[in-house]
Amino acid sequence: MKTIIKYIGITVTMLAGLPACEVERLPETSISDQTYWRSEGDLKSAANYLYTFLPAWSTEDVWSDDAIGLASNNISDGSRLAPATDGNYNTNYNLIRAANNIVEKAPRAAASTDKAIIDRYTAEARFFRAWGYYNLVQRFGDVPLILKTLDETAPELSAPASPRAAIFEQIYQDLDFAAQKLPTHTVLGTADFGRISNTAALAFKARVALFEGTRSKYHNYGEPAKHLKAAADAAKAVIDSKQHDLFTGAYFDLFQMPGEGRQNRENVIVKQYGVSLTERVVTHSYYRGSLENGNMNPTKSLADSYLMKDGLPITKSPLYKAPVVSTDVFVDRDTRMSDTFMKKGDPMMTTKPIFDIAPLVFNKTGFMFRKTANVDDWNTQASTIDRPILRYAEVLVTYAEALYELNGSISDADLDLTVNRLRQRGGVAKLTNAFATTNGLNIRDEIRRERRVELAQEGFRYWDLLRWKTAETELPKPVLGNYFFKAEFGTVTSVKLTSDNYILVQEASFRKFDPNKDYLWPLPINEIALNPALKQNKGW
The missing domain is CATH 1.25.40.390 (Serine Threonine Protein Phosphatase 5, Tetratricopeptide repeat)
Structure with a gap:
C-alpha cells in the first residue's frame, strides 16, 4: 500500500491564492504568519503544497508528429497569437513564489528542529523552484529570475528578464543542493x-x-x-x-x-x-477522456518508428511485410508497440469489451493509444x-x-x-x-x-x-494514419486516403512551423504591460 501525500488546506491558503501574473505583487504581509514555521510538521505541510504542481496526464503530444486530436490545435497549425495571459507562465511563478517562501522561512524552525530536517524541506523547495524555472525557460527563454518573495515596492517587479544562461545556472545550483540534502529512494521507502x-x-x-x-x-x-x-x-x-x-x-x-x-x-x-x-x-479520466474518445491518437510517423525485432527499421528489415490485416502491423515488431497501440483482441471498454479496429469517427488516424487503457477506469472515469x-x-x-x-x-x-x-x-x-x-x-x-x-x-x-x-x-509534414483495411474499417465516405492507401488525416498545408519565431513561445501580453522592461520574443 503506497502512502498518499496529503495536501494541507492551511498551507495552500498561506502559499497559494496568488494570481502569479506580474510575478506576484501581493503585499508580503498577506502571507506572513508568525505562528507558523515552528516545527518539522509545519515544514512538511508547506512542502506538500508544492507537489500539487506536478503535471497530470495530458495531450501535449498532439503538438508533435506523434499524435493528433479530433481537431487541429493552434500550435501545430501555426495559428496561435500572443495571449493576454498564459497559465504556463502564471502557474510556474505561483510555484516559484511558494518555493521561495519556504526557502526564506524554513530557518525559523531552527529552535525546535534539526538542521538536517530544515535542509531537507528547503531542498524540496529548491527542487520545485528549479522545476518551475525549467518549465518557464523551456517555453519562453529569458524570463525574470526571482529568488525571494516580493512586496509591492520590490525593484525586481520592473526589472528586465534574466538571460537563460543565468537561469540554468540557478537551476543547477538548486538541484545540486537538493541532491546533497534529500534522502535516497531507499530511505524514503514506502512511508x-x-x-x-x-x-x-x-x-x-x-x-x-x-x-x-x-x-x-x-x-x-x-x-x-x-x-x-x-x-x-x-x-x-x-x-x-x-x-x-x-x-x-x-x-x-x-x-x-x-x-x-x-x-x-x-x-x-x-x-x-x-x-x-x-x-x-x-x-483522472485520461483513458476515456483523452485516448478512447480521440483527443489524442497516434500517427503513422510514430508507428513507423518502432523497429522490427531484428533491430532494423521497417524500411530496411527483410522481416517487414506490407500489412494485409490490422494485426499484421504488429508482427515481428518491438513489443512496446503492441503495449502502446491498441490491437485486435485487447481489452478495451465496458461497452466494447474487446478491441477490433479503431472507430474513425473518434480515432481519426485509425490507431488508438493503449498505454493506461483500463476497462474499469473507462467505466468509473475515476482512474x-x-x-x-x-x-x-x-x-x-x-x-x-x-x-x-x-x-x-x-x-x-x-x-x-x-x-x-x-x-x-x-x-x-x-x-x-x-x-x-x-x-x-x-x-x-x-x-x-x-x-x-x-x-x-x-x-x-x-x-x-x-x-x-x-x-x-x-x-509541417502531413499527418498520416493506419493503412486503410477496408474489410475492417468498413465503408467510410469521409476518410481521405493517400495513393498508397494510408489514411490522410491532415494535409501539409494545414501544418505550419515558423523557425523565425516558433522555437520560443510568446510572453503573455499582460506581463509586458505590467513590466515594460520585458521584451516580447522575436516574431511575436
Missing part, C-alpha cells in the same frame, strides 16, 4: 513514497542539462559541452547509485496499477493519484493510475544521448548499459557500432528513435523536436 529523493534531483538535472546542451548545440549559442557533460554526469550518478532499475514486469503494466508504488524501482518521480476509489488523492513523470528509462536514454552528443560517439559498453537494456525489454536485437555500420544506420538517429518509442505518449516529442532544431522539418 514517504512519492516525495522527491536525491536521485530525483539528479535525474531531473540530467533532463534539464540534456535539453539545454542539445538546444544550444543545434541552435548555435552558449556552451553546449558544459551542459552535455552535466547531463551525462548527473545521469551516470543515478545509474551508479543503484537506487533504480527497470520495471521487471511487462511494459504495459508499467502504466497500470501493478507498476506503481515503491516496489517499482523504475519510477523516479510520479504524480500520485491513489490506490482505489475509496483511498485516493485525486482521480487512480499514477503518472510516471520521470522514469529510470529516461535516465538511460539521456545518458546515451548526452555521451553521443558530447563525444560524437558512444561505446558498445555504454550502449549495453543504456539503449540495449530498453531494446531487450521490447524484444529487439542489440545496437552496436558494427551493426549500425553494416546496415547503414546512424547511431545518433537510433538513440533518438529509442527515446521516441520508449517515452511515446509521455509528452516528450514536441520538446525534443524543438531542442534538436528539427521541428521546422518534421512538424
Whole structure:
C-alpha cells in the first residue's frame, strides 16, 4: 500500500491564492504568519503544497508528429497569437513564489528542529523552484529570475528578464543542493513514497542539462559541452547509485496499477493519484477522456518508428511485410508497440469489451493509444493510475544521448548499459557500432528513435523536436494514419486516403512551423504591460 501525500488546506491558503501574473505583487504581509514555521510538521505541510504542481496526464503530444486530436490545435497549425495571459507562465511563478517562501522561512524552525530536517524541506523547495524555472525557460527563454518573495515596492517587479544562461545556472545550483540534502529512494521507502529523493534531483538535472546542451548545440549559442557533460554526469550518478532499475514486469503494466508504488524501482518521480476509489488523492479520466474518445491518437510517423525485432527499421528489415490485416502491423515488431497501440483482441471498454479496429469517427488516424487503457477506469472515469513523470528509462536514454552528443560517439559498453537494456525489454536485437555500420544506420538517429518509442505518449516529442532544431522539418509534414483495411474499417465516405492507401488525416498545408519565431513561445501580453522592461520574443 503506497502512502498518499496529503495536501494541507492551511498551507495552500498561506502559499497559494496568488494570481502569479506580474510575478506576484501581493503585499508580503498577506502571507506572513508568525505562528507558523515552528516545527518539522509545519515544514512538511508547506512542502506538500508544492507537489500539487506536478503535471497530470495530458495531450501535449498532439503538438508533435506523434499524435493528433479530433481537431487541429493552434500550435501545430501555426495559428496561435500572443495571449493576454498564459497559465504556463502564471502557474510556474505561483510555484516559484511558494518555493521561495519556504526557502526564506524554513530557518525559523531552527529552535525546535534539526538542521538536517530544515535542509531537507528547503531542498524540496529548491527542487520545485528549479522545476518551475525549467518549465518557464523551456517555453519562453529569458524570463525574470526571482529568488525571494516580493512586496509591492520590490525593484525586481520592473526589472528586465534574466538571460537563460543565468537561469540554468540557478537551476543547477538548486538541484545540486537538493541532491546533497534529500534522502535516497531507499530511505524514503514506502512511508514517504512519492516525495522527491536525491536521485530525483539528479535525474531531473540530467533532463534539464540534456535539453539545454542539445538546444544550444543545434541552435548555435552558449556552451553546449558544459551542459552535455552535466547531463551525462548527473545521469551516470543515478545509474551508479543503484537506487533504480527497470520495471521487471511487462511494459504495459508499467502504466497500470501493478507498476506503481515503491516496489517499482523504475519510477523516479510520479504524480500520485491513489490506490482505489475509496483511498485516493485525486482521480483522472485520461483513458476515456483523452485516448478512447480521440483527443489524442497516434500517427503513422510514430508507428513507423518502432523497429522490427531484428533491430532494423521497417524500411530496411527483410522481416517487414506490407500489412494485409490490422494485426499484421504488429508482427515481428518491438513489443512496446503492441503495449502502446491498441490491437485486435485487447481489452478495451465496458461497452466494447474487446478491441477490433479503431472507430474513425473518434480515432481519426485509425490507431488508438493503449498505454493506461483500463476497462474499469473507462467505466468509473475515476482512474487512480499514477503518472510516471520521470522514469529510470529516461535516465538511460539521456545518458546515451548526452555521451553521443558530447563525444560524437558512444561505446558498445555504454550502449549495453543504456539503449540495449530498453531494446531487450521490447524484444529487439542489440545496437552496436558494427551493426549500425553494416546496415547503414546512424547511431545518433537510433538513440533518438529509442527515446521516441520508449517515452511515446509521455509528452516528450514536441520538446525534443524543438531542442534538436528539427521541428521546422518534421512538424509541417502531413499527418498520416493506419493503412486503410477496408474489410475492417468498413465503408467510410469521409476518410481521405493517400495513393498508397494510408489514411490522410491532415494535409501539409494545414501544418505550419515558423523557425523565425516558433522555437520560443510568446510572453503573455499582460506581463509586458505590467513590466515594460520585458521584451516580447522575436516574431511575436
